[in-house]
Amino acid sequence: MSDAYLELVNSGITKTLATKLGLPRPAHLRRTDPSAVDTPLVPGRTLVIGEGPDTDAIARVLLGWDLDVHRNAPEGKVGAVVVVLTDLTSPEQASQRVRALGSVLRSLAPGGRVVTVSRAAGPEDEPAVAAVRHGVDGLLRSVAKELRAGATGNGVVLGETVSPDAPSAVGALRFLLSARSAFVDGQFVRVSTPDGAAPADWTRPLEGRVAVVTGAARGIGAEIARVLHRDGAQVLGVDVPAAGESLATVMNEVGGIALQLDITADDAAERIIERARARYGRIDVVVHNAGITRDKLLANMKPEQWDAVVAVNIEAQLRMNDVFLAADGLAPDGLRLVSLASTSGIAGNRGQTNYGFSKAAVIGMTRSLAGRVAGAGTANAVAPGFIETEMTARIPTLTRQVARRLNSLQQGGQPVDVAEAIAFLASPQAGGINGEVLRVCGQNMVGQ
């Protein structure tokens, strides 16, 4: 689904006109081409703002990726700014680093990145420590709203026992700097434990892994299959028999196996395990992507419209996860569960009580599962905002145009943007991220 307005305001006379009239000018986002792996990590120089051992450790990591790292603002454009705030113990200490960030923002390249690295505020913290740590939340979200030209602002938040060069801290930093996080804006990735491992090859972190993707025949699910395959995974795609032909096409494209199956069937997980064991001997990643909508105002909603959405979007996942987690030797290196939530499950949406309930239920389930799998695997969710798919193409034109512009990047995301976030959470370098809900919404104005 293309966005004609975005094309218009970025070309020829209509670009000039839009600028003169002060109309929203969504930019072409810096994305990774799913078929290529050599997109530069950062579009230009990287400035690291901060002092002390944590800042030194982060600068060393960035140098290890061959980035052009500067500790003082360089002349000319800057591709990324990393602001290290982990050592701050009171709000007044933030001033100098924030001013250093402010002075370089005008030099941020199109598609540039601002990433803060800070510590999580906890109830045990002294009030001043908690204040500055939580202050980063409002700072970063506000900075993200001031950025233009497809640049984004996000943060990595470290748990008390996590060093800034722990695998998942590094993995999150790399994801947020890269083109893979194009539509992630104004968000924090929380790294709660030092678990995880840097991949041998950052371009193929899922090499040797087996991933199940439900609803893989089209839309976001098909793109998840493509991105996981690009990252090295073997893919088992699941979809309903009615979508069998498109599922076969996608699975042929990624060299995976297609399983025609309704996930609401009582034995759905057993059948998936049987196929995966027979072909690959294991399952490392399960992406619960299949989902449906049956929109109606609650006053007009028929019981079957409520029940169908709840059955597919949450009940099937609950049943399947119990079976996956009980299966002996299924995931020798720990199971990675990633579910599709939605911003409708965070902020609610008129006409979507059933969908909002089911997607908020996914968030509740994810947080509970995180405790259950801790130490052996992870459970996380991705909450997309407005994504250009067949589902959103059905929204009436005017409503669609408005919905697209209601985020800091002033456009809808692409299925690949959601897929990139899922591939990151499924990767070995995300082993310390557990029970999180990562929004891929361009900093949508709804919700947090």
Ligand code: NAI
């Ligand atoms: P879509 O409708 O294009 O694709 C969903 C796929 O799931 C289809 O191939 C469908 O056949 C399959 N499916 C449905 N019921 C199934 C069942 N019982 N068993 C097996 N497969 C089944 O949807 P889209 O847009 O790609 O969304 C994918 C996921 O992302 C869903 O969970 C959706 O709720 C979520 N999402 C989408 C957003 C968007 O803007 N498109 C926003 C937020 C969340």
